[in-house]
Amino acid sequence: MNVEKGYVDAPIPEGIDLRQEILRLKRERNAVIMAHFYQRDEIQEIADYIGDSLALAQLAAKTEADVIVLCGVHFMGETAKILCPDKKVIVPDLSAGCSLADSCPADEFKAYLDKNPGYTVISYANTSAAVKAMTDVIVTSSNARQIVESFPKDEKIIFGPDRNLGNYINSLTGRHMKVWDGACSVHEKFSLEKIMDLKRQYPAAKILVHPECPKPIRLVADKIGSTQGLLNYAKASECSEFIVCTESGILYEMRRQCPDKTFIPAPPDDGKCACNECAFMKLVTLEKLYNSLKYMAPEILVDPEVSKKAVKPIERMLEISKSLGLIK
Numbered sequence: 001m002n003v004e005k006g007y008v009d010a011p012i013p014e015g016i017d018l019r020q021e022i023l024r025l026k027r028e029r030n031a032v033i034m035a036h037f038y039q040r041d042e043i044q045e046i047a048d049y050i051g052d053s054l055a056l057a058q059l060a061a062k063t064e065a066d067v068i069v070l071c072g073v074h075f076m077g078e079t080a081k082i083l084c085p086d087k088k089v090i091v092p093d094l095s096a097g098c099s100l101a102d103s104c105p106a107d108e109f110k111a112y113l114d115k116n117p118g119y120t121v122i123s124y125a126n127t128s129a130a131v132k133a134m135t136d137v138i139v140t141s142s143n144a145r146q147i148v149e150s151f152p153k154d155e156k157i158i159f160g161p162d163r164n165l166g167n168y169i170n171s172l173t174g175r176h177m178k179v180w181d182g183a184c185s186v187h188e189k190f191s192l193e194k195i196m197d198l199k200r201q202y203p204a205a206k207i208l209v210h211p212e213c214p215k216p217i218r219l220v221a222d223k224i225g226s227t228q229g230l231l232n233y234a235k236a237s238e239c240s241e242f243i244v245c246t247e248s249g250i251l252y253e254m255r256r257q258c259p260d261k262t263f264i265p266a267p268p269d270d271g272k273c274a275c276n277e278c279a280f281m282k283l284v285t286l287e288k289l290y291n292s293l294k295y296m297a298p299e300i301l302v303d304p305e306v307s308k309k310a311v312k313p314i315e316r317m318l319e320i321s322k323s324l325g326l327i328k
Contacts, residue, residue: 003298006095007283008291018286019046025293031067033289034059036076037227038249038281043071043289050253052227053079053125054140057314058327060084069292070300071284073098077300078129082311089300092288096280098126100212103182104161106130112158116178119158120151123313126184127161129302133309138317141211141226143326144169148177150320164188168211168218186278187212190245191269195220198243198264205264206239210246217245234258247278 002009012018023046026033034056035047044050049059053076060068060080067088070077075098077091109131113121123135124144132138139147148169151157157175159166161182170177190213199205199220208230209221218224223233227250234242234254244251245266254263268276292298302310321327 003094006298007093007288008295008297010291010295012287012290018290022046022286022290022293025290026069029067029293029296030065031069031293032059032063032065033069033071034080036072036249036281037231037253038247038278039071039284040249040282041252042286043284044249044252046286046289047071052140052142054142054226054321054327055228056080057083057125057140058318061318063087067296069289071289072096073101073278073280074300075101075126075128078302078310079125079132079314081300081302082129082132082307082314085302085304085307088296090292090296091298091300092285092292093283094298094300096283098280099185100124100126100162100182101128101131104128104131104180106134109160109180110134112180116158119156119178122148122157122159122177124160124162124165129306129310131160132313133306135310135313136316137320138313140317141165142228143317143321143324144211145172146324146326147317147320148175149173150324162212164214164218165211167215168224184212186247186268186276187245188214189268189276190214190217190266192216192220194267194269195243195245198266202241202243202262202264204239205241205243205262206233206237207243207266208233208245213245221245230254231257234261234263246276247281248276249278249281 033047034049061083069090073096081089121135125140157177159177160180166179206222241262248265
């Protein structure tokens, strides 16, 4: 078994039904397959659970499975392992990183915190375990505003790593949080000009925008929200057309839950394609998922001392979210 490439590099037996074999192995291993909304369609189709970062964190904390197969990016696997240290956590491709998490190296973040003592540290879930270990409370795009507002108005806060989400929360709450200068490369690439072109083609369409997008994109939004929030809005809306400004993987679930509505992916500004995809999210394939279950690798491991520190802000997020009625 070779995992040097970040995934199990083993041949797939000829003629097998990949879907059926994955389901068989899942039952044998007492495994649960969790997939983020940005995964390939075929991965979402076979997953037991599909959700955003908050939903997957909740599910990981509650699951009774022996094995968690996290079809997402590396930090999501780390979060599952931190919450479930006694379970085996597998990510089909360890190379599935995150540009936003990478924009906040732990050593640089520590140096920044050392220069700014006395601050409460709020970190977005899209961070490494090492950064989480330096954090007081974790947030997701689903609960960031409410958790920030749960602190006193004069609380000195450092928010990292997403500058777009942090500045958006500042604008909503009137806070003056210090914001780390990080960003998601996918959400940074949306073209305002191309979105406006789409709006002219579909004048009745509502524009749905993820808060990781830059301010000019947020300013034209009819709805700003997390992936789950945008999905909920589309389901409840009387509108039948939507321009979606987030990673295009969410369109699978939007179209599945709203088959009578039209969802148009907002294009990036690079002119290469009509939709905006995260290359890291798309690294997970059925073949890699099959091999990960067959060989029970590659496994996510987190240093126990880091895990002990990192679990506290995640648990605090879940506790605050529960107290605010955001989760059950």
